[in-house]
Amino acid sequence: MIYPGLASLIKGLLLAIVTLGCAGNTSGLQFIGRGYNLTVSQGHEAKLNCSLLGMELPEIQWLKDGIAVQSADQMYIPVMEDHWISFLSLKNVERPDAGKYWCEAETIGVKAVSEAIWIMVEGVPYFTMEPKDMAVLRNTSFNMTCAAVGPPEPLTIIWWMGDSPLQRKPEGSPSFLLVPGILQTTVFSCDAHNSKGVASSRAAVVHVKGLPHPPYKLTTGEVTSTTAAVTWSPGFDNYSPLLSCTMQVLLLQDQREMYSQNIIVPPYSVVLDELKPQSNYSIRLQCANEVGNSDFTDWLPFQTIESVPLLVPQNIHLTRTGSGLLLEWEEVPPDLQNDSLQGYRVQWKQDNITQGELIVQGNQVNLTFWDPLKDLTVRVCVANSAGCGPWSDFLLVASKEEADRQRRPHTRMSWVPLVLGILTALVTVVAVALIFLRKRRKETRFGHMFGSMLGRGDPVIQFTAARSFNRRGTEVLEATLDSIGISDELKSKLTDVLIQQQQFTLGRTLGKGEFGSVREAQLKTEDGSLQKVAVKMLKTEIFCSSDIEEFLREAAFMKDFDHPNVCKLIGVSLKSRTKGRLPVPMVILPFMKHGDLHTFLLMSRIGEEPITLPIQTLVRFMIDICSGMEYLSSKNFIHRDLATRNCMR
Incomplete structure (x- = not known):
């Protein structure tokens, strides 16, 4: 008999992991059966099982090396009410799957652990x-190493040089290869052999170290009168890391002085210092690795800029004139001047703010743009x-007092009235706020309770409860098709198959899956x-309303099925819940006392009394399944989950 699967919501529903229960006698909770060793070929399937006694609805957990196994290929089935067998299927076994497996179950403080099952891949x-x-x-x-493991053992290692095997006796693992030396880049690899086949290692490339290539992109930047920043890019190191670089610095003067500077790399930059101002230099660079030095780069010329003058103007003095102030100083001697000398820079300030700056060629200047009523400071430098x-140093010139006008004494503003005014305003604001809050609090406490007394002799008491309480407990509403929010079309299809919840009694759980469960019942x-x-x-x-809609729509399809190999719908029902919560939809189907085909086939092989099924019986199963699927196809119904777990007997 085929269950026409209830879409993805109940996929794998039948005979999945059984929900944990506490009923029955748990004092004798124990796993039976001995542990064993299981050898599996890589890529094949491994099937494990453990048997638990003493619990009606157990929650059996598989563990590997102490870690819970998170796999969908787990199930357990009842042999008797308090006897269950759990199965774990490992498909396409790989080496990480090897290890120690066992089962655990626990209820009310009692914990049972099965014996270990060892898997060797x-x-x-x-x-x-x-x-x-x-x-x-x-x-x-130099040496090279290659190591491999089975099982199965033993295994041998064969070395390859390029495309040819080395003429040497095969060795066990690990294998060490001593190479006396090479002259050029060579590829090495190894093969590991055992009774299951051959595995080839990665190809290792062995390079021969050589002299590094010369640096490139040698440039100078941020050149001053005495320093220059130099950067470059390293050339190919030829498989040996660069250790240092050597820079030669040549001064292009009559004497052509040159010196060398050793630079640890990285970084690939250096700042040359102690250079001479306004001088022509040329530099070149080479780098070295373990093998030796690279060639030098081409010479790179650069020029330092002129330095600022080192002289300070002397004997600065001021003379008042009718048109302003005449500033004079001692002129720089001619033998200390050069072609780039621009003259003298004069700067004057009032109130610590620069009022003016100018460059003059001589050793004096007449200052006219300044305020004679303020102190004046003046300074001078030599510029190029x-x-x-x-x-x-700054030269101070005091302000000039006018004889025809007496300056008024500077009176300081009194801040006392302003401070008193601000404090008075703050006190007033605080007082008004306190009065308002006190009045508001009275209104909050009494204003909503006592109504207006105008027009009446007595106050009117008003009260609104913040919360309401129901001491009678949570109300449970009767569930109907109108209360679950399904479409009118679906409602009309299910009206004649709706069974009231009072007409049947739910019993033990037969199985459960990711989205639901199957329970035995008496109708x-x-x-x-x-x-x-x-x-x-x-x-x-x-679930939500859309889940209920899809669940019941599948049931509506089953309503019209009429075939001996397709499960027929008995009816649908709704399990009431507390007010505000959607009812639980239930689909009522015939009870298949032999269970699903998957469990039947498993128990026929690994049960307590294994049996050999005749080929005629297995063919009959296939014919019945095909007949049922053909009928569903004729009804334009796509099953989408045909499996032995959904074929019932």
């Missing part, structure tokens, strides 16, 4: 160490194309007799 050798890329000196010996040299028929049925229901935690 056999396959082609697995490399634990492969040849690595490296760089070596020319004609210098590089900038201004050291400034002289009261019209003649008063009881009929054993199976009830499928959604989990109460995971």
